[in-house]
Amino acid sequence: MSETIKIKKGLNINMVGEASGEPKILNDFPSKFAVIPDDYTGLAPKPLKKEGDSVVAGEALFADKRNPAIVVTSPVCGTITKIARGERRKILSFEIDADGDQSKRQSFQTANLSDENIIATLLASGLWAMLRQRPYGIVPDPNVRPRDIFISTFDTSPLAPD
Structure with a gap:
């Protein structure tokens, strides 16, 4: 009924071109950011903030419904302008307008930590x-x-820079 395909030594994909070795440097700080819950596979997002709320970098935007200890934080300081929802009110994205002041929320002590503290x-x-x-x-x-x-400390995708 089904056919088993065995692969040995993988497949070398011949692609035209090559990745540039130099990263692109952005001179301007973007004014809009989005956090997309679908990027976190397996999490069922429960919003902790509403539209119009101010957030600082490192402040929790949403938590996992199944395990509320797991949170996803804001990458920047700013205001949540939109929480985009799709079918069945699924959260598609949190859109944030960045402020000029990018202060961090808190720092963490890393010396002499136990497993539980880490x-x-x-x-x-x-x-x-x-x-x-x-x-x-x-x-x-x-x-x-x-x-x-x-x-893993390197990207193995095709055309990834060295």
Whole structure:
């Protein structure tokens, strides 16, 4: 009924062109930002802020409905101008107009931390939502201890700069 396809040594994709080695430098600070909940696979967003609310960089925008300890934070200081919703009131994006003053919310002490304190710091800062659990690429549960931790420091996508 179904055919099994076995792949050995992968596939070399011949693409025309190459990536430029120099990153593009932006001289102007953008005035509008958007945080898109779909970028955080496996999270069901529950908004913690409303349209018109002021936020500072690092302040929580939304939390996961299933695990409220996991939050996603604002990348900039500004005002939430729009919370875009789609079908069945699904949150599509949080749109933020950036202010001129970009002060940070809080700093975290990193010296002599225990495992629990490191996890609490990652959760409070919103960095926990950036982690991915394999094999499904979802945000991991902070209550589950991983067997292994892999840190990837380079982009392997086609035409990625060296």
